[in-house]
Amino acid sequence: MMPAFPGRQAAWRPTTLLSVVALMGVLGARSTQAGIFDDDEARRQIRDMSIKTNERIDTVSKGQIELANQIQTLREENARLRGQVETLTYELESAKKRQQDFYVDLDGRLRKLEPQVSSATESRSSDESRSAADAPKKPVVDPATETRDYETALNLFRANKFKESAAAFDAFVKARPDSTLAPNAEYWEGHAYSSLRDCRRASELFRHVAAKWPSHPKAPDALVNAAACQQELGDAKTARSLLEVVVAKYPDSPAAATARQRLKK
Numbered sequence: 001m002m003p004a005f006p007g008r009q010a011a012w013r014p015t016t017l018l019s020v021v022a023l024m025g026v027l028g029a030r031s032t033q034a035g036i037f038d039d040d041e042a043r044r045q046i047r048d049m050s051i052k053t054n055e056r057i058d059t060v061s062k063g064q065i066e067l068a069n070q071i072q073t074l075r076e077e078n079a080r081l082r083g084q085v086e087t088l089t090y091e092l093e094s095a096k097k098r099q100q101d102f103y104v105d106l107d108g109r110l111r112k113l114e115p116q117v118s119s120a121t122e123s124r125s126s127d128e129s130r131s132a133a134d135a136p137k138k139p140v141v142d143p144a145t146e147t148r149d150y151e152t153a154l155n156l157f158r159a160n161k162f163k164e165s166a167a168a169f170d171a172f173v174k175a176r177p178d179s180t181l182a183p184n185a186e187y188w189e190g191h192a193y194s195s196l197r198d199c200r201r202a203s204e205l206f207r208h209v210a211a212k213w214p215s216h217p218k219a220p221d222a223l224v225n226a227a228a229c230q231q232e233l234g235d236a237k238t239a240r241s242l243l244e245v246v247v248a249k250y251p252d253s254p255a256a257a258t259a260r261q262r263l264k265k
Contacts, residue, residue, distance in 0.1 A: 146176060147181075149172055150181045150184070153165055153185065156168055157169075157192055162193075162195040162196050165188070165192045166193055166196065169186065169188055170189055172185045173186050182213075183212070183219075186205055186209050189205050190202045190205035190206040190222065190226075191225070194228075194229060199233050202225070202229050203226045203229035206223065206226035206229065207222070207223070210222045219250070220249070220250035220253040220255035220256065221255045223245055223246045224242075224258055226242050227239040227240075227243045227246075227259070227262070240263065244263070247259050247263070
């Protein structure tokens with residue numbers, strides 16, 4: 001059986017086909033355009049991320065460079081300070097050595113005068129000594145041996161062998177307590193112990209020098225050194241008291257001038 005309207009059906013079919021093709025073309029175009037838009041957006045996001053990443057890398061790099069510069073500056077400052085400390089330490093040691101040499105030289109000059117004074121005293125008392133025939137005689141002392149033993153101990157001190165020097169001076173004083181060099185020996189023994197950082201023993205020796213031989217030239221200096229030892233031990237009260245004794249008892253001595261300066265501090 002034939003369709004009722006064969007002509008109309010023939011006309012519809014090509015038109016419908018064209019419409020479908022056109023619709024598919026439009027949809028395909030839109031799909032293609034959407035794909036293009038999606039690719040552009042992805043590229044833009046990638047570009048933005050790349051820019052941000054580069055900026056972060058630049059920031060981190062700058063921070064690392066600044067940190068490296070700061071570390072280098074600190075190293076240079078540390079090296080400079082270390083150099084200053086070494087210089088100050090050397091200057092302090094040099095000043096201490098100069099002072100030590102000065103005192104040793106002064107000791108030698110004073111000792112050249114002491115035998116003369118001792119000889120004069122012995123001459124004045126020679127008559128009295130002869131009249132006391134029954135008095136016990138003291139053992140004869142060899143001045144050369146005495147001087148040699150003293151010089152040996154002093155040379156040990158000069159060579160910074162403080163422990164050996166202290167022992168040698170101590171032996172000298174015990175063997176020759178009445179020697180004219182005994183005050184000097186005990187004084188330098190105190191300095192040896194002070195150099196060994198035994199301030200307590202040093203202070204005892206210095207004060208003993210001033211107590212046993214108050215008229216000796218070393219007495220005021222011994223008290224000043226004893227005060228320094230007490231200050232080192234944290235006993236400021238005793239240190240001040242010793243300095244006041246120097247000023248009162250030996251007002252015209254160089255040690256008294258030193259004591260006055262320290263009392264002002």
